[in-house]
Each structure stands twice: as C-alpha cells, then as structure tokens.
Amino acid sequence: MSAGTLSDAYDVAVIGAGPAGLAAAAFCAGAGLATILFDEQRSMGGQIYRSIGATPVKNREVLGTSYWRGARIVEGFGRSGAQYVPGATVWSLSREREIGVSFDGSSHVLRARRVIVCTGALERPFPVPGWTLPGVMTAGAAQILLKSSGMVPSGRTVLAGCGPLLWLLAWQYVNAGARIDAILDTVPAENRRRALPHAASFVFSSYFREGLRLMRTVKREVRVIPGVTALRAIGETRVESLVYRVGDGAEITLPVDTLLLHQGIVPNVNLAMSAGIEHRWDDVQLCWMPVLADDGASSVEGIAVAGDGAGIAGAEAAYWRGALAAFAAVRALGRDVPASEVSRTREGLARSLRGRAFLDALYRPPKTFRQPTGQTIVCRCEEVTAQQIKASVALGCTGPNQIKAFLRCGMGPCQGRLCGLTVTELIADGRGATPSEVGYYRLRPPVKPVTVGELAALPKDEAAVRAVVRI
Amino acid sequence: MFKRLYADPTASPVTIWIGDVCHSALPTDTVAAAMLAAGVLQCRTTAVSGASRAPYCMMGVCFDCLVSIDGVGNRQACLTPVRDGMRVELQYGKRELGR
Numbered sequence: 422m423s424a425g426t427l428s429d430a431y432d433v434a435v436i437g438a439g440p441a442g443l444a445a446a447a448f449c450a451g452a453g454l455a456t457i458l459f460d461e462q463r464s465m466g467g468q469i470y471r472s473i474g475a476t477p478v479k480n481r482e483v484l485g486t487s488y489w490r491g492a493r494i495v496e497g498f499g500r501s502g503a504q505y506v507p508g509a510t511v512w513s514l515s516r517e518r519e520i521g522v523s524f525d526g527s528s529h530v531l532r533a534r535r536v537i538v539c540t541g542a543l544e545r546p547f548p549v550p551g552w553t554l555p556g557v558m559t560a561g562a563a564q565i566l567l568k569s570s571g572m573v574p575s576g577r578t579v580l581a582g583c584g585p586l587l588w589l590l591a592w593q594y595v596n597a598g599a600r601i602d603a604i605l606d607t608v609p610a611e612n613r614r615r616a617l618p619h620a621a622s623f624v625f626s627s628y629f630r631e632g633l634r635l636m637r638t639v640k641r642e643v644r645v646i647p648g649v650t651a652l653r654a655i656g657e658t659r660v661e662s663l664v665y666r667v668g669d670g671a672e673i674t675l676p677v678d679t680l681l682l683h684q685g686i687v688p689n690v691n692l693a694m695s696a697g698i699e700h701r702w703d704d705v706q707l708c709w710m711p712v713l714a715d716d717g718a719s720s721v722e723g724i725a726v727a728g729d730g731a732g733i734a735g736a737e738a739a740y741w742r743g744a745l746a747a748f749a750a751v752r753a754l755g756r757d758v759p760a761s762e763v764s765r766t767r768e769g770l771a772r773s774l775r776g777r778a779f780l781d782a783l784y785r786p787p788k789t790f791r792q793p794t795g796q797t798i799v800c801r802c803e804e805v806t807a808q809q810i811k812a813s814v815a816l817g818c819t820g821p822n823q824i825k826a827f828l829r830c831g832m833g834p835c836q837g838r839l840c841g842l843t844v845t846e847l848i849a850d851g852r853g854a855t856p857s858e859v860g861y862y863r864l865r866p867p868v869k870p871v872t873v874g875e876l877a878a879l880p881k882d883e884a885a886v887r888a889v890v891r892i
Numbered sequence: 893m894f895k896r897l898y899a900d901p902t903a904s905p906v907t908i909w910i911g912d913v914c915h916s917a918l919p920t921d922t923v924a925a926a927m928l929a930a931g932v933l934q935c936r937t938t939a940v941s942g943a944s945r946a947p948y949c950m951m952g953v954c955f956d957c958l959v960s961i962d963g964v965g966n967r968q969a970c971l972t973p974v975r976d977g978m979r980v981e982l983q984y985g986k987r988e989l990g991r
Contacts, residue, residue, distance in 0.1 A: 461952060461971065462971075463973055468951060472920075475920060476898075477898040477899050477900045477920070478898045479898070480898075483898075543949065543951065543953045544949065553943065553945065553948075553956075554944075555933045555934055555944055555945065555946030556893070556933060556946065557948070558947065558948050558949070558950070559948060559949050559950075561949065561950070561951065562947065562948065562949050562950035562951070565950040565951060565970075566894060566925055566928065566950060569920065569921075569922070569925065570896070570918070570920065570921055570922075570925040570929070571896055571897055571898030571899055572894040572895065572896050572897065572925060572928065572929060573894065573895065573897050574893060574894055574895075575893045575894055575895035576893045597897055597898075598897075599897065658934065658944040659933050659934075659944070659946070678893045679893060679894075689953065801948075801954065801956065802955060803940060804938060804940040804941055804943070833955070834955040834958070834966075835953060835954055835955045838953045838954070839949075839953065839954055869952075870966065
C-alpha cells in the first residue's frame with residue numbers, strides 16, 4: 422500500500438491506523454467514499470497491534486492471541502481500497518476540516534468533508550523522583566521494543582505500577598524468557614473494595630478468562646511485591662537502583678538497570694483539543710475525554726473521535742467505535758448503512774465494554790503517584806518540579822495556561838503530553854478546586870514539530886502573498 | 893540495556909554511525925531501538941540543566957530521544973527508521989540555528 426498521489430480533497434480523512442482508524446477507513450472506503458488514512462508510524466496497527474505485519478517475534482505464543490487478532494483487522498483494511506499514507510504526521514486539524522500533514526520531508530494541506538480522529542492514547546505520566554533518568558521507560562516502550570525489534574532488557578529489570586498492560590508485558594516477558602527481577606504493584610487495598618461492585622460483569626467478560634490465566638502465570642514465575650506506596654529511581658547519568666516502600670514499612674533498595682513504569686493509559690488529546698473539540702474531565706479515568714455523541718460525533722461539525730482517544734476502552738471497543746463513526750460519516754455523505762449492520766456493531770461495542778468498570782476501579786492510580794511533591798520533576802521538557810508548581814499556586818497562579826508564564830511549564834516540545842494531567846491535578850489540589858474547574862493547557866497547531874522550511878514551501882495564493890508583501 | 897532476542901534471519905544488517913562509532917542495526921529498527929541495542933543509553937543532555945536523557949516512551953510523545961540525524965537536529969529517534977550510512981549525533985544542551 423503506497424501513498425500514491427495526494428489529492429487536495431477527500432470525502433473522509435481518518436487520522437491514526439490503530440484498530441479504530443483501520444475499521445473506520447476500511448468501512449468508509451468499502452462504502453465507496455474517497456477515503457485517506459494517515460498514520461505517523463511506518464506500518465499500521467497503532468500501538469496495541471504495533472508491527473503486526475512485520476514483527477520479528479514469529480512465535481505466536483509469546484505476544485499472545487489478543488495481539489494476533491489485529492492481523493484480521495489489518496487484512497480487512499488492505500482489501501478496502503482506502504488510500505494509506507504511513508510515516509505521515511498530522512500537525513494541524515481545523516474546525517473547517519483542513520488538515521496539515523507532513524511526510525517524506527514536505528508538508529501538504531488538504532480538506533475532507535468528514536474527519537475521524539483516531540489518535541489513540543499514551544501512557545499516564547508516572548512522576549516519581551528519578552523518572553527522567555536514562556534506563557527508566559514506560560511499559561509501552563518495552564512492548565514496542567519487543568514487538569518491533571524483538572528486544573528485551575538485558576540486565577536487572579523491575580516493572581512497577583498497575584494496570585492490565587503491565588501484567589500483559591510481564592506475561593510476554595515470561596513467555597520470551599526475559600528476566601524480571603520484581604514487579605512492584607502499586608494498587609492500593611481500597612481499590613479492591615471499590616472494584617467489588619463491578620465484579621459480576623467482569624467475570625462474564627473476556628478480560629476475566631484471559632486476565633486470570635495471564636496473572637497466574639506471571640505470579641508463578643515472577644516475584645510480585647504488592648502494596649507499594651513509594652518509589653524513587655536513583656542514579657547519576659542513568660538509573661542504578663530504586664528505593665521502594667510497602668505500606669508504612671521501611672525503605673528497601675534494589676539495584677536495577679531498567680525500570681519500566683506503567684499506571685494506565687489516557688487519551689492523547691492534543692490534535693482533538695487543538696481542533697477546538699470540547700473535552701470534559703472524567704473523574705473515574707482521571708483524564709480528559711472528548712464530549713461525544715453515541716456515534717463519535719464531537720462538538721465540531723463533521724469531526725468524530727473514535728478509539729481510545731474517545732475514552733480508554735481497549736482494542737476491541739476501538740474497532741467497534743471506529744465502525745460506528747464511519748457509519749455516521751457514510752450516512753452524512755448520502756450513502757446507506759443497513760440498520761442491521763449498525764445494531765450488530767452496537768452489540769459488539771456493548772460486549773467489549775463489559776468488565777471495563779471493574780478494571781477502571783481496580784487500577785485507579787493512587788494519588789501519591791499522580792501528585793508528586795518536592796523536587797520531583799513534573800514537566801520533563803522544561804524540568805519544572807512539583808515544589809515550583811505548588812509555590813506558583815500559592816502566589817496566585819490559577820491554571821495550566823498561567824503556569825506557562827510563571828515557569829515555562831508545559832512549553833516544551835511534548836506540548837504537555839507528559840505533564841498536563843499532573844499539572845492540572847496539582848493546581849486543583851493547591852487551589853482546593855476540581856480538575857474540571859482548573860482546566861487544561863490551551864493547545865494549538867502545530868501539534869507536532871514541523872520545520873519553517875516545510876511551512877514556507879506550502880502553496881500560496883495571490884491574496885496570501887499580497888497580505889504580507891510590502892510594495 | 894536491551895538485547896535482541898528475536899530477529900528476522902533474512903534481514904541484511906545496515907551500518908549506522910553514532911557519534912564516531914560504527915554500529916550494526918537491522919533495517920526494521922528505529923534509530924532509538926538501534927541505539928539501545930548498541931548499548932548507547934543517552935540521546936541528549938537537556939537545555940535547562942544538562943541532565944542526561946534517553947528514550948522513555950518509544951512512540952513519539954515524550955521527545956526525550958531527540959538526536960541529530962544526517963545533520964538535522966531535534967529528530968525523534970523513535971520515529972525515524974535506520975538507513976545504511978546514517979549519521980546520528982547526540983545533542984548537548986541548547987540547539988543552535990542551522991543545525
């Protein structure tokens with residue numbers, strides 16, 4: 422599938438080639454609409470099905486069946502006739518559905534009648550002291566290294582945090598024979614009580630069977646330390662050891678070469694927010710989510726959001742949501758979608774959501790790991806600490822946009838992706854307000870860096886030139 | 893510190909330069925993966941404090957893997973596939989215009 426010739430207008434543009442984007446683009450193209458799918462990575466699958474076409478991990482037992490399910494979705498897309506552009510970074514999306522995209526060293530601007538944003542999720546920040554040291558990475562990073570490059574850590578390795586992906590990675594490492602010295606489990610005891618009311622629907626979900634088997638294997642093979650309440654990474658130019666605490670107990674030191682952190686994933690909001698899509702704070706998942714109708718329609722006409730970017734619900738739910746957003750686009754552009762197809766899809770979505778409430782409650786990350794204190798770095802790009810943020814709030818800083826002026830916090834290249842949630846929560850805590858009241862960074866395009874040269878090379882019309890040229 | 897456990901036996905290795913040192917990489921590697929496989933656990937030092945940074949997220953959102961590739965600075969190593977003969981340089985401190 423090659424990029425082909427880029428047109429300047431399409432019926433539907435889909436951004437992101439994970440399960441949601443693949444489903445959406447496949448369906449739109451299959452319905453006869455001129456459809457284009459952009460993805461930043463070089464091959465399709467998003468993060469969950471990363472490198473599914475080309476992983477060097479050929480033994481299917483290592484990555485597991487839920488990973489390999491992605492192959493069918495990729496094949497389905499391949500048959501659909503949608504145009505696919507890999508290695509393409511969408512750096513802007515306007516309310517009028519004008520898209521700025523960069524690939525192969527040059528930028529292009531095009532329009533679509535409908536846009537489906539499927540930019541997925543990223544890992545929740547895990548701000549502990551020393552989390553910026555080389556050798557400290559996310560569990561997702563470790564999964565990418567395994568799936569894309571067949572690599573595993575070679576020295577003393579510790580996994581820390583909570584959430585299904587942490588256990589999935591541990592299980593994949595056990596299958597691969599990779600070394601794990603310990604798993605530091607940060608799930609607080611009260612989460613188990615909170616999750617209990619949702620246990621019934623969890624037991625009947627696919628997560629239960631798969632999850633139970635997975636956990637049993639990991640707990641049999643790896644040392645798991647539950648009830649971890651504090652963690653810090655120590656080292657000079659790289660991580661050399663970590664110190665943790667269980668409950669109110671004494672501090673324990675472990676030498677470590679690779680520390681893999683994970684405490685859940687959250688929507689990657691940058692493109693959606695910069696397009697003016699309204700978001701709301703969700704107190705269950707502790708993150709910002711777009712305000713959407715059932716079919717993924719956002720507050721901006723003609724732009725829908727699907728997949729984990731619409732709210733964390735897993736790969737299967739992402740697929741069904743991508744399809745629902747596609748049906749809405751197809752119908753909006755005058756073609757038919759059989760009602761039976763829609764109801765089948767809604768049923769699939771409902772099935773895939775079973776059990777999520779239990780997981781959300783069980784793996785709700787504790788406040789101590791969401792709201793750091795003291796010299797712990799919050800904004801990695803600008804090296805702003807928790808103490809500096811707290812002091813700014815005491816001086817009268819009211820929100821994340823003001824804190825940019827106080828501290829440059831949030832003004833680095835990641836554009837708040839790794840500090841935003843922490844900053845919102847710290848300011849809310851300091852002010853005695855809710856995260857919803859405090860708000861989030863005001864995001865604007867370009868949402869990914871693009872060179873001045875690429876922007877300057879974009880086609881300019883007479884009016885645009887006359888607007889700036891002095892005669 | 894990462895090692896290769898699985899590799900495509902039919903893939904022909906490529907050569908990349910990291911600083912003055914030549915390293916072998918596989919064509920499906922990103923620059924970040926190739927650096928980790930080569931035992932290079934630093935991409936840059938920060939503009940604010942000179943602290944050492946290496947890849948954190950491997951998916952293009954953290955910007956800690958910024959390196960100079962073939963003379964162009966601030967490129968995300970985890971999003972750039974290796975190419976035979978590629979020259980990768982670590983970035984120290986603030987950037988300069990034109991690099």
